[in-house]
Amino acid sequence: MREKLLTKFYDSGLARKAFRYYVGAWTTVTSRVPIGTNIFEREWDTLIVLDTCRVDALKEVKDEYEFITDVDKIVSVGSTSNEWMANTFTSTYIDSVNSTAYLSANGYSSRVFKERRYPEVHMGTKHQPPSWVADEFCYPEDFLLLDQIWEYAPQDSPGHTLPEYVMDRAVNVGRSLNPEHLVVHFNQPHAPYIADAIGENRELKEFEQSPFESLRQGTDRDQVWEAYIENLRMVLDQVEVLLDNHSAEKVVITADHGEAFGEWGMYGHLPGMIHPHVKIVPWVTTKGDDKENYQPELEQEHNSERDTESQLRALGYK
Template sequence: MVKHADRVKKGIRNPHRAAEFVTNRLGIWASSRGYLGTHVLEREWDVLVLLDTCRVDALRQVAPEYDFLDNIGRLRSVGATSSEWIGATFDQAWADELQNTAYLACNGYADFILECGGDPERFIGPAPPAYFEQGDWNFARAADLGRLEHIWRYEHGDDESQLGHDEGHAPPRFVTDRAIAVGREFDFERLILHYSQPHSPYVANAIEENRELYDYEREPFDYLESGGDRKRVLEAYLDDLRYVLDEIALLLDNIDGEVVISADHGESFGEYGVYGHPAGSLHPQIRNVPWAKTSAIDTGDYTPKFDPEHTSERDVDETLRALGYAE
């Protein structure tokens, strides 16, 4: 009761935040019922590349640097967070399509939704977000998919597998390697690749310079809300976008099919007073995601280095903390 009263008082003092709170809760419910956005399985593609938090304008800004990025359209996402997107996309209503779909995921909530069925009692990790209780979800299960791999589990193996930053999340090479291997070994109709980048923390420059993360790279939205330099944060974000796009270039030379480069959701850097990607948000920079088509031909020039049988598993709690989902 006290917490509820506190929220009411805060809402009276800040009606904009109160309206946002109500709207976001409605957005969560609408996402869970499939009322928002375009479901990706409605579109034609063989390989769907998801760049976590990638904005439409960001991909358009760096597009001239990459031959495979041209005529970048946009799509209205079914979620404002990765977990919303996973829950709304992997819905039992799409079970027939999912049977011949492989999903290689870097987000720990793929475990919560697809392995645990949204049951917090079965989830070995931090408490799932309360907003899952505010929707009317119809989660598919891992068995409904042709294949499901939790890529973040491979991150901490032997010393040779350390391609990232200790404070970051699964480096893109893990996804690229597994995508190439799965594409060559199996014949799924659809392959969904869920990269972590350019989601914060922004590690690309720290890796290149062999240093610890700066505050604006580690916690960019805390930094911005404290009056930090927006341009500095955006440059770090774009460099992490380049970090993952360099991997996509490798992928496209070693896989076959019609490819779409998109995102699960976007990101807000203070537009309309919103930072990050709050659950249920209808913010245009969060809900609108890129939709860029290209083609890929496997030249066979690259041999994947990482194999699930030869890597130890990372803890789900650890990967969710790296993504900012747990304290």
């Protein structure tokens, strides 16, 4: 009964309108007075961003990876990728951004930095909420390098840039450019949960393609959670290769935001979502040592015609 009432309220026109205005007010305030810790307030050489990685998920698998010891946590400056990007790479930290190579598998890097579109609410419509956000987030030319890997990497799984391509570019840029700050933004473990389907050479099951709709309809949470964990293992396997082929004294593994799996009747992640499993993200410190046992092959391409809308839609953003 409770789930039906929440779903009915969520789908109602009044809820949509109220939420749009809430997000507009939220982003207006937090763009000026951020809630959370900006990554440039911490010390690091390389920052590995795992999209939607929860603290408890990383703790669950940490014993499988030698490079993960203690899993600390911070409060993110966003509860969606575009909110995190816009509140992270701002004029306040322009000197740090100038020395940052940002490698992104997430299509919002184009939406935010090139198209200047922020924030957005995906509730079955294509409009943005009202917002009076100061245009303080950076432009592509403010970065030492803005490498949008999703634009040109092979699309073995629609919407998802596989982690091996992100790892490949990170090794290349780390060796060739040796930036003061390197940010490597993977897609995984973000839905759809593709790891098992790729390993078994099959099509995605419904709960892997649309996990949160499946949860609302009664799919077993443990089944969906395990698929999410497999996506996390999928990306951590490539992080391990990266750390063996990248020299950095201080590497941090974190997330742009987390994910709600039904706690408090909430699912997924939306702008302005203050749910603790969404706003609180991991902060793991490790290091990289280039053993030169991997040679990158993927080359950056320019003037891609790959569509941002299609890429985001494949990730579940309607």
